[in-house]
Amino acid sequence: MVKMSMDMSTRMFKEEGWIRKTCKVCGKPFWTLDPDRETCGDPPCDEYAFIGKPGIPKKYSLEEMREAFLGFFERHGHGRVKRYPVLPRWRDDVLLVGASIMDFQPWVISGEADPPANPLTISQPSIRFTDIDNVGITGRHFTIFEMMAHHAFNYPGRPIYWMDETVEYAYEFFTKDLGMKGEDITFKENPWAGGGNAGPAFEVLYRGLEVATLVFMQYKLAPPNASPSRIVEIKGDKYVPMETRVVDTGYGLERLVWMSQGTPTAYDAVLGYVVEPLKKEAGIEKIDERILMENSRLAGMFDIEDMGDLRVLRREVANKVGISVEELEKAVHPYELIYAIADHTKALTFMLADGVIPSNVKAGYLARLLIRKSIRHLRELGLQMPLSEIMAMHIKALHRTYPEFKEMEDVILDIVSIEEKRYQETLKRGSDLVRREIAKLKKAGKDEIPLEKLILFYESHGLTPEIVREVAGKEGIRVHIPDNFYTLVAKEAEKTGEKEEKAGEMVDFELLQDIPDTRTLYYEDPMMKEFEANVLKVIGEWVILDQTAFYPEGGGQPCDLGELNGVRVLDVQKVGKVILHRVERPEAFKEGAKARGRVDWERRIQHMRHHTGTHVLMGALVRVLGKHVWQAGSQLHTDWARLDIAHYKRISEEELREIERLANRVVMENRPVRWEWLPRTEAEMRYGFRLYQGGVVPGRIIRVLNIKDWDVQACGGTHLPNTGLIGPIKILRTERIQDGVERIIFACGEAAINWMQETESILKRTSEVFRVPPEKLPETAERFFNEWKEARKEAERLKKELAKLLVYELEGKAEKVGNIEFIGAVVEGDIDNLREAALSLRKPGRVVALISEDTKAAVVSVGDGLELKAGDLVRIITSVAGGGGGGRKELAQGKIKNILKAEEAIEAVKKRLG
RNA sequence: GGGCCGGUAGCUCAGCCUGGUAUGAGCGCCGCCCUCGCAAGGCGGAGGCCGCGGGUUCAAAUCCCGCCCGGUCCA
Numbered sequence: 001m002v003k004m005s006m007d008m009s010t011r012m013f014k015e016e017g018w019i020r021k022t023c024k025v026c027g028k029p030f031w032t033l034d035p036d037r038e039t040c041g042d043p044p045c046d047e048y049a050f051i052g053k054p055g056i057p058k059k060y061s062l063e064e065m066r067e068a069f070l071g072f073f074e075r076h077g078h079g080r081v082k083r084y085p086v087l088p089r090w091r092d093d094v095l096l097v098g099a100s101i102m103d104f105q106p107w108v109i110s111g112e113a114d115p116p117a118n119p120l121t122i123s124q125p126s127i128r129f130t131d132i133d134n135v136g137i138t139g140r141h142f143t144i145f146e147m148m149a150h151h152a153f154n155y156p157g158r159p160i161y162w163m164d165e166t167v168e169y170a171y172e173f174f175t176k177d178l179g180m181k182g183e184d185i186t187f188k189e190n191p192w193a194g195g196g197n198a199g200p201a202f203e204v205l206y207r208g209l210e211v212a213t214l215v216f217m218q219y220k221l222a223p224p225n226a227s228p229s230r231i232v233e234i235k236g237d238k239y240v241p242m243e244t245r246v247v248d249t250g251y252g253l254e255r256l257v258w259m260s261q262g263t264p265t266a267y268d269a270v271l272g273y274v275v276e277p278l279k280k281e282a283g284i285e286k287i288d289e290r291i292l293m294e295n296s297r298l299a300g301m302f303d304i305e306d307m308g309d310l311r312v313l314r315r316e317v318a319n320k321v322g323i324s325v326e327e328l329e330k331a332v333h334p335y336e337l338i339y340a341i342a343d344h345t346k347a348l349t350f351m352l353a354d355g356v357i358p359s360n361v362k363a364g365y366l367a368r369l370l371i372r373k374s375i376r377h378l379r380e381l382g383l384q385m386p387l388s389e390i391m392a393m394h395i396k397a398l399h400r401t402y403p404e405f406k407e408m409e410d411v412i413l414d415i416v417s418i419e420e421k422r423y424q425e426t427l428k429r430g431s432d433l434v435r436r437e438i439a440k441l442k443k444a445g446k447d448e449i450p451l452e453k454l455i456l457f458y459e460s461h462g463l464t465p466e467i468v469r470e471v472a473g474k475e476g477i478r479v480h481i482p483d484n485f486y487t488l489v490a491k492e493a494e495k496t497g498e499k500e501e502k503a504g505e506m507v508d509f510e511l512l513q514d515i516p517d518t519r520t521l522y523y524e525d526p527m528m529k530e531f532e533a534n535v536l537k538v539i540g541e542w543v544i545l546d547q548t549a550f551y552p553e554g555g556g557q558p559c560d561l562g563e564l565n566g567v568r569v570l571d572v573q574k575v576g577k578v579i580l581h582r583v584e585r586p587e588a589f590k591e592g593a594k595a596r597g598r599v600d601w602e603r604r605i606q607h608m609r610h611h612t613g614t615h616v617l618m619g620a621l622v623r624v625l626g627k628h629v630w631q632a633g634s635q636l637h638t639d640w641a642r643l644d645i646a647h648y649k650r651i652s653e654e655e656l657r658e659i660e661r662l663a664n665r666v667v668m669e670n671r672p673v674r675w676e677w678l679p680r681t682e683a684e685m686r687y688g689f690r691l692y693q694g695g696v697v698p699g700r701i702i703r704v705l706n707i708k709d710w711d712v713q714a715c716g717g718t719h720l721p722n723t724g725l726i727g728p729i730k731i732l733r734t735e736r737i738q739d740g741v742e743r744i745i746f747a748c749g750e751a752a753i754n755w756m757q758e759t760e761s762i763l764k765r766t767s768e769v770f771r772v773p774p775e776k777l778p779e780t781a782e783r784f785f786n787e788w789k790e791a792r793k794e795a796e797r798l799k800k801e802l803a804k805l806l807v808y809e810l811e812g813k814a815e816k817v818g819n820i821e822f823i824g825a826v827v828e829g830d831i832d833n834l835r836e837a838a839l840s841l842r843k844p845g846r847v848v849a850l851i852s853e854d855t856k857a858a859v860v861s862v863g864d865g866l867e868l869k870a871g872d873l874v875r876i877i878t879s880v881a882g883g884g885g886g887g888r889k890e891l892a893q894g895k896i897k898n899i900l901k902a903e904e905a906i907e908a909v910k911k912r913l914g
Numbered sequence: 915g916g917g918c919c920g921g922u923a924g925c926u927c928a929g930c931c932u933g934g935u936a937u938g939a940g941c942g943c944c945g946c947c948c949u950c951g952c953a954a955g956g957c958g959g960a961g962g963c964c965g966c967g968g969g970u971u972c973a974a975a976u977c978c979c980g981c982c983c984g985g986u987c988c989a
Contacts (some may be wrong), residue, residue: 095989360986361915383932426985432926459987460919489987736983792963831973835935858972871934874972884972887934894934 006199008189012171025187030188041186041205044301049207051293054262057179062270063401065257066123069148072173078150079117083402085354086144087363089630089692090684095363100124100149101217101248109157109217111244112700113680119152119160123253123352124185129366132373134304139265139296140209143370144347146253149504154245166214166247170204180206187214191234196221197242198234208300211255216418217246225689235667264292267339270599273397274342274390282381284334294320295332303324308483334616337377341390344370344377349394349600352412355628357646358419359740364646368660369418377463387420388413394479411626415648430463434471441477448478456491467900484575511539517577520549523675523703526608529601535593542580544590548572549599555694556634557717561599565589569597594887602716603638607907609749610641611717612673612707613663613726618693619711620662623644624655631693631713632741639751642874643744644737651734652741657850663729670724671708675715677701687712728752802829803836810841810848817913820866821846824906831857849909851881851902858885858894860909873909880905 012018018031023040030040039045049055060068074080086096091105098224100122107113126147134141150169152160167187174180185206192201198219202753204212219239222231230240258266265276295317302313318328348370351363358368374387391412399406425483437453469479482488521531533545533570543564553559553575559572564583571582589595594850614634622629625647633644651659683704684690689695691704691714705715707723720726727749735743746753769815770780806827825840829833829852838848838861846863858877862870870892874885878894881901885894896902 362989365988429985436927456919460985462986737983794930832935839935856972878972885934886972891935893973899971 008163008202010167012168013187018187027127028188028190029188030182030186030205032186034183037186040188040190040487041145041179041208042203042210042439043208046205046208046697048209048300049260050209050295051264051297052262054260055180055184055207055209056256058260058262060257060260062257065260066146066148066253066401069173069251069253069256070121071121073119073121073150074175076169078119078121081116081120081122083122083124085689086125087754089355089689090118095366097124098126098128099250100126100147101246102126104151104153105467107680108153109244109246109702115151115153116681116685119150119247121148121150123148127347127350127366129369135343136336136338137265137268137310138253138299138302138304139292139699140258140300142254142266142343142347144350144458148251148253149249150247152247153246157245160247162245162247163214163216166216166249167202170212170214170249174204174206174211181287183377183693188224192293193235193237193239198237198239198375199245207260209255209259211259212249212251214520215248215250217248224573226764257896264289265296265339267342267672269762271339271342271346272695274345274393275338277383277393278338278341278381278390279335279385281333281385282338282383284338284381285331287331287335291321291323291328291331292335292390293638334381337381342375344374345387345390346394346398348374348396348400348416349391349405349412352391352628353402353408355630355646357628357648357740358415359738361740362739364740368419371416372423372462375420376466377646386417391416408627411628415628418649426462427467430457430461430566433457433461434468435475435521438472438475438477441673442475447476448480449481454479454481454485458489467549512544512575512578515578516546518545518579520579521547521549522551524720525549527671527721528599530596530598531728533595535589535599536594537589537591538586538589539580540587541582543583543595544578544580545585545595545597548579548581549597550579550581551607551718552602555716557611557636558638560599560604560607563598564595600848606638606749606751607636607722609726610636610747610751612720612723613713613729613746613748614641614643614728615707615711615713615715615719616666616703616723617643617663617729617731617744618645619666619707620659621744622711623662624659625651634694639754640732640745640747643746645742645744647742648740650736651744656731656734660731661730664706667723667726667729670722671710672722673719674706674708675719676704676706678704695721728756730755759912799830799833800836803833803840806833806837807840810837810850814846817910819845820913821863822910822913823847824849824910826851826853826906828852829857830855830897831859834859835891835893842890847873847909847913849906851896851898851905852879853902856883856896856899858896858905860884860887860892862890864890873912876908876912877905880908 009020013020016033018033019035020029020031021037022029023045024038025043026040027044028040056412070080084097088094088097088102090107091102094102097103101120103124108115124147125144127144129143131141132143135143150166152162152166154160154162171182171185174185175182185204188205190201190203192199192215193211197217199216199721200218201213203210212908218241219232222238222240225380226238226240231238231731233239237752243439251836254266254270258269261269262842263269281619289295298317298320299313302309304310304313314325314328316608318325321328348367351370356363356367358364358371360368371387374390378385378387392409395405395409395412424890434457437449441447441449447467454465454468457468458465465479465481465485472479485870486625515536521528523889531549533547535543536546537544548567550560550562550572551557552572553576556894560569562569564581565588567588568584569581570584573582582591614636628646630646631643678686679701680699683702691702691712693713693807694715696861697714697716702714703716704712705717705719706712730747730752732745732747732755734745737743763777766777767774770777770784772780805827810823810825810827813825814821816822823846827850829837831852834850834852834857838850838859841848842861842863844864845866847866848861848870849858850860851858858874858881860870860873860877862868862873869889871887871889872890874887874894878885878896881899881904882897883895885892896905
């Protein structure tokens, strides 16, 4: 094993007289042209030196800088690639795209898909939540930024370029095209590791700002059995060389624009179209720009990780500009809120345009987080402006670069408005809750809300402690919020259990190593019902053939059943590219023998109807509800199917009818359904990421299913050759399975007919019961229900009457036992009658004991002023007559077992009194 | 995917911990009184499958399990 000591001297460094130095502050190595330089250029070793004096001669806008970059690399042989969606549909290991290289993981890097160009250049909007608390404060952190990049994929035997060229491109672009000063540029060596890959890397620094990172991905995490001679160690982990070496660069678009403008913060440079109107609207005082500049400059030197760090920063800035910390806070805070709002809403615009639906899970939750954070900031600023208005500013400013914003504008604004309303309701509900809690606390004589309540309010009701304080303040209750509140919340959440292990494969993968791929007859002819094949192998109860028309379970479609040589097939699964058939009598199969297969066609054709029907329905959903609708899952059965879609509100009855009508129209139009195998990248370029409706699809070539002019998806299922064969499509019902996800349950073909007949027969049977025609059922049922309620009330009233009679009758039976008045009797009635009677007979100094001979209920009441407890007396009854019971001091009830002992039990109670 | 909170009258909720009468509370609704009329006030009244299903118990709104619905936090 060798520790990594990579030679990072490139052609340019050697030929152009660059010097490798060690930073006298941080001790890290860096390259420079300036013989007098002693520091690496990276804060905190160096300070920002461009605020107020731009480091680039010409002032650039976002668009100009992006074009300068992409244009430069295009001129240098790179293919220009359109940005990818920020919601990565092509992978399921991350929630959002946080870097340009993520566009090409895992398929391009693993070699399973070709890059759209090689080398290529791209400007990729990237979203990261790790620094969200710093956004607005430090002047440089964003949740959304554009990572401009040039990538080269060096596949084995097909090298493109590596370090020498990368460093030269960067230098040429910065100095020639942007006019930066070469001697102020430093290349800091900073080996990089992350996401299972690693390699040497340079940070490119200029005037105290990191403007680019050049990473050379050439190692991957070592597998356990890696030979020790190949292993290198980076940052404590073991790696081995990769077959494909990737040039992964990242140039901060916003930072370069900032550099060219020298504004106090990066936000002023790129988000002015939101920042300026908000400042005006909020009516905040214009502050001395020097304060913001000083703040940015010093913030550049800090890594703010908690409130403590922020306080240190505040103190230093206040010192430097000569005002108090309070004055500084008051002046700077509104700016910080506005900056954060501008950034968050921009991130949101990208997320919503790319199909993220706010919800309580995954990326949807992050969208909701941004919405709520922005709303809170607006509240704090005292602004009444709806969030959608700010979203509209982004769309207006950015739609020339991103026309998809305009296309989605209505949906985006609608989503934000709905979310805003929803949050208002949450806050309303929440403050009511807090007020009730406060009333309780006041009763208990407390004047402070305990911490565990604050955590409960936040975790269960979405109320931040600041909001709780706001409400409590009005009621005169104190709220103490610890600095580490959110850390405490996180600690609470850590107390969660572990996950269960997934069950293993049904057949050991090793055993299938030498078996050739099974020929998939169901793809060649999806209507094939019978076939012949050769038995290749029998493993346990699984039979492997050279070819099969049995569809194995996958993609939400259940496997086919049927017969092989007359033996029942119980299950069909796919392991790698080998298909396994589990049969009832495996001993009937010999390797090398012929086999004749027959697919259970009733089952299979229903699966196909439902599968093709799903795609037809999907097309209708997108057209009626909007382009934000994506498939979030689906499962087919023989008699019904379900389709889960991303949508931000419940689907209305009218929409549902429209969807159903549209889907059935496409059926009746009998549109052709075609499928073809396409290389991944080609399919993506031709149809876009809408392909990945069914989730991530593996493989170099993918199967694309195309319903003419209606719907295109990557899909591995079996389909009908035209839509007419689906038969009727009937939506049965919808469910909301979680926020932002609607489930549509539907049936196609015979299943739809069955369902309609079933419904009709339910109606018929019900009309027979009520003896009215079906169309009169609703009102009739209502009438019956009302009459039933009336009758129930009448029964209750009669019960009370009965109790009154009992009371009247029993009143005369009172007898004296010592100085206690006693009424004991065996009567008729249920427990409610008895209780009612015992209660109305109850008066000071009197004990009533009643037992019902028909229901075996027993009730005892004890009047005020007596030492006796009703519960004890009822236990005397049950000890004599069996059963059990109990109750309070004044009233107790129970049930006895032996009615013959009822009189005796009453006597026992009487004796106890005496 | 994991966790937490909630579902009781038309609405907002109390009661649940510690099983034993739903006199439930406020608002709203209806009637009467007061008033020229309205509001306010006073008096009276209607309005509950205590989310659904199972279990424990003599007894469940209350305890246990499952499901459905709503809310919310985290990854």
